[in-house]
Amino acid sequence: MKIARFFDGQRTRLGQVDILRGVVTPLALSNDDTAAFIEARLAHPGAATATAGEAVALDKIKLLAPLVPHRNIICVGKNYRAHAKEFSGSGFEAGAVKGQEIDEFPAVFSKPPSTVIADGETVDLHPTATQAVDYEAELAVIIGQGGRDIAAADAMKHVFGYTIVNDVTARDRQKNHKQWFLGKALDTFCPMGPWIVTADEIDGANLDITCHVNGELRQQASTRDLIFDIPTLIATISAGLALKPGDVIATGTPAGVGIGFTPPRFLKADDEVVIEVGGIGRLSNRFA
Structure with missing residues (x-):
């Protein structure tokens, strides 16, 4: 799985990237905190990776750093x-x-x-x-x-x-x-x-x-x-x-x-x- 942080024109989200299709599908999460997503995936793998909404072309969104570290x-x-x-x-x-x-x-x-x-x-x-x-x-x-x-x-x-x-x-x-x-x-x-x-x-x-x-x-x-x-x-x-x-x-x-x-x-x-x-x-x- 490839996890990206991106801005879709309205909000910052996490999504699952499909390289072959050239798209990213938003995850059903309340925020874009990658560390929180990792913790949620450890606790509830299926729920954390559930998607929400339609896939968006990678060239239509702005990729952000995939993770904003909480520490150095x-x-x-x-x-x-x-x-x-x-x-x-x-x-x-x-x-x-x-x-x-x-x-x-x-x-x-x-x-x-x-x-x-x-x-x-x-x-x-x-x-x-x-x-x-x-x-x-x-x-x-x-x-x-x-x-x-x-x-x-x-x-x-x-x-x-x-x-x-x-x-x-x-x-x-x-x-x-x-x-x-x-x-x-x-x-x-x-x-x-x-x-x-x-x-x-x-x-x-x-x-x-x-x-x-x-x-x-x-x-x-x-x-x-x-x-x-x-x-x-x-x-x-x-x-x-x-x-x-x-x-x-x-x-x-x-x-x-x-x-x-x-x-x-x-x-x-x-x-x-x-x-x-x-x-x-x-x-x-x-x-x-």
């Missing part, structure tokens, strides 16, 4: 070996040590809900705050059943589905402040979408990821290449921290980001970044 998005850094090496060698990782590019434990940070925008919306380059805006194509995990101290062996039972995020980063702020939050947390710095695909439809451990900038292929990898896989991430993050329905975990980006080039290739006004993840779809945003 939980993000993982340096989770592909080639990217960990390019980051360490770029000069933008504070404290980088040659030969120690691969971490023993996941690097975890967060982005506030104010960073989230939808497919097709514009990312603000924030020229007064940064001169080094970069892209990061990522698979994001949406938590279904909440829990604390989740064992890796049980972790996939807690996954509701998946979406795509672009973990946009101000590299100069990331380097200068010697931590990641200020470089990751600028408004509009987390495009998300186009919808959520439920975990029964795809295997998050075996998805192809590509990223094009202005039509040029920059990133190409598979989630098979993750250093810390999804069960490990859920187990690590939930240790002492209760995850809740609708929480989002961004799993990290492959090699090929802007700082991986010499000189670095940062984004500029009117650039377009298009991320595709197999089984999910396409997330496209321009920068200004």
Whole structure:
């Protein structure tokens, strides 16, 4: 099942997407709170997915971010070996040590809900705050059943589905402040979408990821290449921290980001970044 948030010209709704027909059918819900929908589906699967009204063509509605997080998005850094090496060698990782590019434990940070925008919306380059805006194509995990101290062996039972995020980063702020939050947390710095695909439809451990900038292929990898896989991430993050329905975990980006080039290739006004993840779809945003 593919679940989208959309504006139909009158109100914001959740709906079930049919890609083959190119339509979305509204769900019979009183609001567009995706986290509440996830909880309702866990409790009453049939009732939560009941539809109401006729299907609407996708090109007749405005897609919104599929989920407005109630809490910060939980993000993982340096989770592909080639990217960990390019980051360490770029000069933008504070404290980088040659030969120690691969971490023993996941690097975890967060982005506030104010960073989230939808497919097709514009990312603000924030020229007064940064001169080094970069892209990061990522698979994001949406938590279904909440829990604390989740064992890796049980972790996939807690996954509701998946979406795509672009973990946009101000590299100069990331380097200068010697931590990641200020470089990751600028408004509009987390495009998300186009919808959520439920975990029964795809295997998050075996998805192809590509990223094009202005039509040029920059990133190409598979989630098979993750250093810390999804069960490990859920187990690590939930240790002492209760995850809740609708929480989002961004799993990290492959090699090929802007700082991986010499000189670095940062984004500029009117650039377009298009991320595709197999089984999910396409997330496209321009920068200004």
